[in-house]
Amino acid sequence: MHLDLTGRTALITGSTSGIGHAIATAFARSGAHVVLNGRDEKRTAEIAALMVTETGNPDIRPVAADVSTAEGADTLIAAVPDVDILINNTGIFGAQPVFEIPDSEWTRFFEVNVLSGVRLARHYTPRMVTRGWGRVVFISSESGVMTPTEMVHYGMTKTAQLAVSRGMAQSVAGTGVTVNSVLPGPTLTPGVEELLADRIGADVPLDEAGRRFIAEERPTSLLGRLITPEEVANMVLYVSSPLASATTGGALRVDGGVAPTLIP
Numbered sequence: 001m002h003l004d005l006t007g008r009t010a011l012i013t014g015s016t017s018g019i020g021h022a023i024a025t026a027f028a029r030s031g032a033h034v035v036l037n038g039r040d041e042k043r044t045a046e047i048a049a050l051m052v053t054e055t056g057n058p059d060i061r062p063v064a065a066d067v068s069t070a071e072g073a074d075t076l077i078a079a080v081p082d083v084d085i086l087i088n089n090t091g092i093f094g095a096q097p098v099f100e101i102p103d104s105e106w107t108r109f110f111e112v113n114v115l116s117g118v119r120l121a122r123h124y125t126p127r128m129v130t131r132g133w134g135r136v137v138f139i140s141s142e143s144g145v146m147t148p149t150e151m152v153h154y155g156m157t158k159t160a161q162l163a164v165s166r167g168m169a170q171s172v173a174g175t176g177v178t179v180n181s182v183l184p185g186p187t188l189t190p191g192v193e194e195l196l197a198d199r200i201g202a203d204v205p206l207d208e209a210g211r212r213f214i215a216e217e218r219p220t221s222l223l224g225r226l227i228t229p230e231e232v233a234n235m236v237l238y239v240s241s242p243l244a245s246a247t248t249g250g251a252l253r254v255d256g257g258v259a260p261t262l263i264p
């Protein structure tokens with residue numbers, strides 16, 4: 001199976017590290033024109049330059065913008081008016097007891113994790129429809145179907161993404177544009193390293209902290225270890241490719257079996 005994205009422009013939000021970075025790298029290796037997004041201009045440019053060297057794809061374009069704001073979305077859209085593939089990856093997480101989460105945090109989580117993707121999809125998807133081809137992917141989480149007690153606000157946003165993605169897929173039925181969500185399970189990224197330091201201890205080696213986190217806090221995992229960002233990127237690459245033309249309105253798991261349900 002050869003996943004070829006030659007000639008397609010792909011925007012991946014929050015792609016200077018973690019899962020987004022792995023997706024951007026996989027897309028670059030498959031020949032896409034990649035739009036790399038982070039908030040800091042210098043860092044985003046540096047990471048794009050590194051990606052050119054690592055992948056041999058010269059067509060990696062850095063665009064710095066904070067996609068959690070309307071202004072940031074406008075900046076991105078002004079710089080790149082059209083894309084063929086939109087990956088709404090930017091997301092924040094962090095533990096906080098549910099009865100201690102203030103309004104401002106509920107709102108912040110919703111704006112960064114949900115509204116960021118809604119704004120970009122609202123601009124890009126109708127234009128994909130006009131051209132008769134496109135892919136929109138929301139990076140949700142297993143937390144969208146298994147609300148984590150330690151971060152209910154995060155779970156709320158990840159469930160919301162499933163509804164948004166399904167509803168958008170229904171709205172573009174039969175157009176050649178697909179909309180899906182991908183549900184990674186616990187994945188070793190810089191964001192999760194911070195979470196592990198907080199929950200398990202900063203002095204515990206990463207490998208062991210990961211296994212302890214899975215055993216203690218995600219015991220339903222069939223994988224028994226943290227997932228790698230590249231393993232998530234493989235699924236995103238497939239569902240963004242021309243080969244995934246019959247997959248739309250779906251919620252696709254890369255969670256190591258942690259969600260103990262048959263569907264999704």
Ligand code: NAD
Binds near residue numbers: 014140192
């Ligand atoms: P991460 O924190 O390691 O990386 C996120 C990236 O997004 C960083 O480069 C950060 O600078 C960037 N970013 C954050 N806010 C931004 C903003 N407002 N505008 C532009 N860029 C911004 O995160 P990750 O672990 O790679 O998570 C990526 C996505 O995957 C998130 O949506 C997260 O909810 C989801 N996810 C992660 C896991 C996991 O275990 N790591 C599991 C399930 C789902």
